[in-house]
Amino acid sequence: MYKREYADKHKKQLHEIKLSVLDLAPVTAESNPGEALQNSLDLAQHAEKWGYNRFWLAEHHNMRGIASSATSVVIGHIAQGTSSIRVGSGGIMLPNHAPLVIAEQFGTLESLFPGRIDLGLGRAPGTDQLTAQALRRDLTSADDFPEQVEELRAYFKPSGSSHVKAVPGEGLDIPVWLLGSSGFSAHLAGQLGLPFAFASHFAPEHTVEALNVYRRYFKPSEVLDEPYAMVGMNVISADTEQQAQYLSTSMKQQFLNLVRGRPGQLNPPVDDMDELWSDYEKASIQQTLRASAIGSPEQVKVKLQQFLDETQADEMMITANIFDHHARLKSFELTAQAAKG
Structure with missing residues (x-):
């Protein structure tokens, strides 16, 4: 009932919402991380020209196919090579880091590129358990994610009585997003009145449920008067x-x-x-990739609108892991044109 009432009240059309980019800085079997990062910059420069709103990078570790492990550094690389598109993290896995360090890193980025930096936060490790232990030492640190978020946000507030200050960082207006693939972060984002991004590009079965939780528990804040939700999609x-x-x-x-x-x-x-997968693997992966639009521009447009009808998201963030860089560029260009048409 809640889903239907919300959809009827806030019916959206594809051309009315913003499209953004999630880039995993893919390292192909014929390239290396250096080339992957240059390709990411090239994609960001084109995405800016094609009217995309944000360009986010994700923190992953111990993965030979993803070059964005030092996410804050890559954000600086992308922001330096562009001029207007928002650049941010989708996301920083906060339990891997001391909140003060992230506040200083993003305070520095915001100081260098004013008004263009987003800080998306997740609570997963972004890797396997052994690597998570190498990163965190203490694997229980994810249990206090809400407290970590509040500590981090406090460092951005104007000068107070705290002896520990983030410099740069203190007093800066850096949008903080919560990211999730379940209801936990949706609930927290709603309670805190923060924007919420859901990883439907790999957890589609929980999308509508999480968005309903977020909207149901949303409390207006100094950041937002009403919910603002973004969903991911493979395109x-x-x-x-x-x-x-x-x-x-x-x-x-x-x-x-x-x-x-x-x-x-x-x-x-x-x-x-x-020839590569079993019937069981095929079915499992097709379910995982249910939030995908694969086809001609017109087919992609239809599938994007269908997913928008289902989620009534305020923004859609698309990702495209395509082997050939020029084909990847063309995919994002065709998608932008189709969405506007």
Whole structure:
């Protein structure tokens, strides 16, 4: 009932909302992290020209196919090479870090690029348990995520009585988002009156439930008067559906490798995924990738609108793990054109 009432009251059309980019700085089987980071900058520069609102990077560790582990550093790289698009984290895995360090890093970024930095926070490790232990030493640190968020936000407030201050950071207006793939962060974001981004690009089955939780528990704050929700979606667009489906097999191989516990670099596309996965793996991965739009520009537009109808999100963040960089650029360009048309 809540979903239907909200949808009827706030019906949105695709051309009315903002589109943003989530980049995993993919390292392909024929490249290296340096090339991946240069490709990320090239994509950001084009995304800015095509009218995308944000360009976010995600913190992952011990993954040979993702080059954005030092997320704050990469954000600086992207922001330096662009001029207007917002740049941020989707997200910083806060339990991996001391809140003061993140406040100083993002305070520095905001000081260098005023009005363009977003700080998205997650509570997952962004890696496997052994690597998480190498990062955190104390794996219980995720249990106090709400307290960590409040400590971090306090460092951005104007000078108070606290002896410990974030310099740069103190007094700066840096938008803080909570990210999640379940209801926990949705509830917390609602209680705190913060914007919320849901990782529907890999956890689609929990999307509507989490958005309902966020909207139900939302309390107006000094940040927001009403809820603001963004959803992730895998989008691969090409001139034809056949081309798009072919390009999508790199992403599907990446998820297959994760299922098998062998994450690696992004592989070239293949003609037939059925030669690689079992029926069970195929069904599992298709469910994981349910929030995907793969096809011609018109097909992508229809699928984006359908997902918007389902979620009534305020913004959509798209990601596209495509092996060929030029094909990836074209996919984002075609998607931007289709959404505006």
